[in-house]
Amino acid sequence: xxxxxxxxxxxxxxxxxxxxxxxxxxxxxxxxxxxxxxxxxxxxxxxxxxxxxxxxxxxxxxxxxxxxxxxxxxxxxxxxxxxxxxxxxxxxxxxxxxxxxxxxxxxxxxxxxxxxxxxxxxxxxxxxxxxxxxxxxxxxxxxxxxxxxxxxxxxxxxxxxxxxxxxxxxxxxxxxxxxxxxxxxxxxxxxxxxxxxxxxxxxxxxxxxxxxxxxxxxxxxxxxxxxxxxxxxxxxxxxxxxxxxxxxxxxxxxxxxxxxxxxxxxxxxxxxxxxxxxxxxxxxxxxxxxxxxxxxxxxxxxxxxxxxxxxxxxxxxxxxxxxxxxxxxxxxxxxxxxxxxxxxxxxxxxxxxxxxxxxxxxxxxxxxxxxxxxxxxxxxxxxxxxxxxxxxxxxxxxxxxxxxxxxxxxxxxxxxxxxxxxxxxxxxxxxxxxxxxxxxxxxxxxxxxxxxxxxxxxxxxxxxxxxxxxxxxxxxxxxxxxxxxxxxxxxxxxxxxxxxxxxxxxx
Numbered sequence: 001x002x003x004x005x006x007x008x009x010x011x012x013x014x015x016x017x018x019x020x021x022x023x024x025x026x027x028x029x030x031x032x033x034x035x036x037x038x039x040x041x042x043x044x045x046x047x048x049x050x051x052x053x054x055x056x057x058x059x060x061x062x063x064x065x066x067x068x069x070x071x072x073x074x075x076x077x078x079x080x081x082x083x084x085x086x087x088x089x090x091x092x093x094x095x096x097x098x099x100x101x102x103x104x105x106x107x108x109x110x111x112x113x114x115x116x117x118x119x120x121x122x123x124x125x126x127x128x129x130x131x132x133x134x135x136x137x138x139x140x141x142x143x144x145x146x147x148x149x150x151x152x153x154x155x156x157x158x159x160x161x162x163x164x165x166x167x168x169x170x171x172x173x174x175x176x177x178x179x180x181x182x183x184x185x186x187x188x189x190x191x192x193x194x195x196x197x198x199x200x201x202x203x204x205x206x207x208x209x210x211x212x213x214x215x216x217x218x219x220x221x222x223x224x225x226x227x228x229x230x231x232x233x234x235x236x237x238x239x240x241x242x243x244x245x246x247x248x249x250x251x252x253x254x255x256x257x258x259x260x261x262x263x264x265x266x267x268x269x270x271x272x273x274x275x276x277x278x279x280x281x282x283x284x285x286x287x288x289x290x291x292x293x294x295x296x297x298x299x300x301x302x303x304x305x306x307x308x309x310x311x312x313x314x315x316x317x318x319x320x321x322x323x324x325x326x327x328x329x330x331x332x333x334x335x336x337x338x339x340x341x342x343x344x345x346x347x348x349x350x351x352x353x354x355x356x357x358x359x360x361x362x363x364x365x366x367x368x369x370x371x372x373x374x375x376x377x378x379x380x381x382x383x384x385x386x387x388x389x390x391x392x393x394x395x396x397x398x399x400x401x402x403x404x405x406x407x408x409x410x411x412x413x414x415x416x417x418x419x420x421x422x423x424x425x426x427x428x429x430x431x432x433x434x435x436x437x438x439x440x441x442x443x444x445x446x447x448x449x450x451x452x453x454x455x456x457x458x459x460x461x462x463x464x465x466x467x468x469x470x471x472x473x474x475x476x477x478x479x480x481x482x483x484x485x486x487x488x489x490x491x492x493x494x495x496x497x498x499x500x501x502x503x504x505x506x507x
Contacts, residue, residue, distance in 0.1 A: 012031075012035065013035065013044070013045075015031060016028055016031035016032050016035060016048065017048065019031060020032075020048055020051060020052055020055065023055060025052050025053075025055040025056035026056070028048070028051075028052040028055070029049070029052045029053065029056065032045055032048050032049040032052055033049065036049055041072075043069060043072050043073055043076075046065050046068050046069055046072070047065070047066070047069050047076070047079065049065050050062045050063075050064075050065030050066045050068075050069065050079075050082065051082065053065065054082055054085060054086060057089075059086040059087075059089045059090050060086075060090070062082070062086050063083060063086045063087075066079045066082055066083045066086070067083075070083075075106060077102065077103045077106030077107065077108035078103070078108060080099045080100070080102040080103040080106070080108070081099070081100065081103040081108055081111065081114055083099045084096045084097075084099035084100040084103065084114070084117060084118070084121075085117065087099060088117050088120070088121060091283070091332075093121040093122075093124040093125050094121075094125060096117070096118075096121045097118060097121040097122055097125065097127075097130075100114055100117065100118040100121065101118075104118075110141070111141075112137075112138040112139075112141040112142035112144055112147070113138075115134045115135065115137040115138035115141065115147075116134070116135070116138045116144065116146065116147060116150070118134040119131045119132075119133075119134030119135040119138065119147075119150060120150070122134060123150075123153070123154065128154045128155060129154075131150075131154050132151060132154040132155065135147045135148075135150045135151050135154065136151070139151075145171050145177055145178075145181035145182075145184070145185060146181060146184060148164070148167055148168055148171060148185065148188070149168075149181070149184035149185045149187070149188040150188075151164055151188075152164070152168070152187075152188030152189065152191050152192045153188065153191065156195050157192040157195040157196060158195065158196060159196075160193075160196055160198070164192070165189075165192065168185055168188060168189050168192070169189070171185050172185050172186060172189065179212055179215075182212065183209050183212040183213065183381070184381060186205050186206070186208050186209035186212070187205075187206065187209045187379070187380075187381035188381075189202075189205045190202045190203070190205035190206040190209060190379060191379070193205060194379070197480075199480040199481055200483075200484075203481055203484050206378060206379050207484075209381070210378060210389075210390040210391070211390075213389070213390040214390045214391060223388065223394055223397045223398065223401075226388075226397075226398065226401055227397070227401055229305075229306070229307065229349075230349075230401045230404060230405050232307045232308060233307045233349065233352065233405065233408075234405070234408050234412075236307045236308070236310055236311060236352070237307070237310075237352030237353075237413065238412075238413075239412075239413055239414055241311075242352060242355050242356050242413065242414075244315075245313075245315055245318050245356045246355070246356050246359050247318055247319055247322050247356065247357055247358070247359070248359075249358070249359055249360045250322065250326055250358070252336075252338050253326060253330075253338065253340065254338050254339045254340070254360055254362065254441075255329075255340055255342065255354075255358050255360075255361045255362070256273065256279070256339055256340065256341045256342070256361075256362045256363075256364065256440060257341075257342050257343075257347050257351075257354060257361060257362070257363050257364070258270055258273075258341060258342070258343040258345070258364045258366060259344075259345055259346075259347050259348040259351070259363060259364070259365055259366070259417075260345050260348065260365055260366035260367060260368075260402075261345060261366075261368070261373045261377070261399065261402055262345050262346075262373075262376075262377055262380070262382075262389075263368070263372075263373055263376035263377050263380060264345070264366040264367060264368040264373050264422065265366040265367075265368050265420060265422045265425065266343050266345050266366045267343070268425070268451070269343075269364055269366055269420050269425075269436070270283075270341055270343040271451045271452070272433055272436065272448050272451040273339075273341055273364075273436070273437075273440065273442075273448070274341060274451075275445070275447040275448045275450070275451040276339070276437070276442055276445050276447065276448055277337075277445060277447070278337055278338055278339050278442060279337055279339040279340075279341060279442070280332075280333045280335065280337040280339070280340050280341065281340075281341035281343065282329050282332060282333070282340060282341060282342055282343075283341075283343060284342075284343055284344045284345075285328070285329065285342045285343075285344060286344065287325055287328040287329055287342065288325070288342065288344065288347050288350050288353075288354065289344075289346075289350075290324075290328060291321045291324050291325050291328075291357075292306050292350065292353070294321065294324060295309065295310070295313060295317070295321055295353075296309050298313060298317050298320075299312045299313070307352075307353075310353065318356055318357060321357060322357040322358070325357060329342065339362075339440065339442065345366070348365070348402065348405060348406060348409075349405070351363065351409050351413075351415055352409075352413065355413070355415055362418075362439070362440050362441075363415060363416070363417035363418070364417065364418050364420055364436065364439070364440075365406065365417045365418065365419050365420065366420045366422070367419055367420065367421050367422060367499060367502065368421075368422035368423075368499075369422070369423070369475075369476065369478065369496070369499055369500070369503070370399060370492045370495045370496050370499055371478035371485060371488065371489065371492070371496065372422075372474070372475070372476065372477050372478050373399075374392070374395050374396075374399060374485075374488055374492070375477060375478050375481060375485065375488075376474075376477070377389050377395065378390070378392070378395070392485070392487055392488045392491075393487070393491075395488070396487075396488060396491035396492055399492060399495060400491075400492070400495065403495050403498070418435070418436060418439035418440075419502070420432070420436060421502055421503055422475070423475060423503040424503070426475050429449075430449055433448050433449055
């Protein structure tokens with residue numbers, strides 16, 4: 001992300017500007033702070049100090065200075081652009097969209113990246129028509145392949161003869177298209193072909209996309225290590241250990257954890273609960289992994305990984321971790337709602353630790369047919385990558401680990417949780433929502449039954465689906481791909497039988 005800077009002619013200012021242009025945020029901050037101290041009304045210094053904070057990643061502080069710029073010069077439309085960047089990073093998508101709109105209205109229209117960010121903000125807000133317009137504008141300005149890839153997700157596509165299909169194919173076949181852009185385009189084409197019910201062709205594009213994912217240097221997820229981690233969790237987190245370290249409840253703070261596999265219905269479950277007047281959602285917050293890292297630093301040796309190091313923590317240190325989690329989560333809970341959601345699906349790995357920190361924690365376990373879940377993962381262009389998303393063999397091992405650990409929590413540890421079964425939610429939506437609210441000790445509110453009308457930002461791969469009423473087209477999608485997933489079907493036979501027996505209970 002590159003901030004727009006204001007040029008200056010003074011020699012001392014030139015050094016500061018050079019540092020900013022070179023990405024040396026620390027040096028730029030130091031110099032502009034000194035310059036502004038000597039000349040506190042200089043709008044150039046104020047602006048570029050904001051740019052330095054933006055470059056550093058201190059978005060709140062950057063906004064403080066860009067606000068001052070607007071106070072002094074209301075027609076500085078590049079400041080609105082930079083403010084939009086800050087709000088994107090802070091997940092304030094509505095404010096970000098408004099900032100980009102003001103920049104655009106002021107004639108600031110030549111930056112394709114502004115339209116890309118603007119489109120992503122609209123997409124997060126569920127304003128897909130506006131998102132499409134922004135992505136088209138970005139492409140018209142610069143022919144960005146990313147803009148075309150994003151257009152695949154702004155609507156349901158029905159016409160393979162449309163321009164979007166033609167341009168996407170051309171870019172995929174172009175040798176000048178980078179692997180990153182090609183990967184994004186392949187995923188997008190797969191999705192559009194699936195919209196058109198061309199399942200075999202769609203799968204071929206998804207397969208090519210995942211082949212590129214497998215080549216990424218960040219794709220280093222080691223399943224042997226994860227399987228050892230699961231064994232360690234089952235050994236360490238006993239009822240006796242959890243109870244001996246369990247903290248007191250935090251007043252007026254009731255954490256809700258929506259857990260399960262990715263693409264198992266976690267986003268729609270979150271949207272249902274977040275539509276309640278007493279519930280705030282922090283989305284897919286990484287706050288649990290943040291306190292896990294902090295807990296590892298508390299252990300003197302510093303060489304043990306999760307979960308082995310957990311046994312060396314003291315009761316007091318667990319209390320410190322509890323306070324840290326609450327502090328992280330509550331910073332964005334401006335309305336101080338008592339029920340606070342964290343919907344990071346992978347938190348099922350940390351349920352024992354969570355139960356120590358929050359004895360009143362509410363767990364919602366989302367379950368979907370294993371083949372639908374795994375295929376949906378395979379079809380999703382995740383920001384975080386791993387072979388357990390891109391390779392059916394590794395995916396099978398990962399799913400089995402998840403299934404074993406959830407079985408352990410349910411059968412061996414005193415952790416109450418509510419299973420939200422995807423098939424049940426589709427077939428009996430209102431009653432399933434009532435059961436969900438009851439488990440959370442929340443009174444019925446009609447808004448929860450009309451969750452798809454709730455205005456809040458959604459940045460996960462399910463942003464489109466969570467804006468629609470619960471529908472059956474995403475159920476049993478795997479049946480369209482049976483010839484492509486024989487290995488997956490064979491590898492997960494026990495897990496499939498287990499889910500299908502649970503799903504049948506509601507029929």
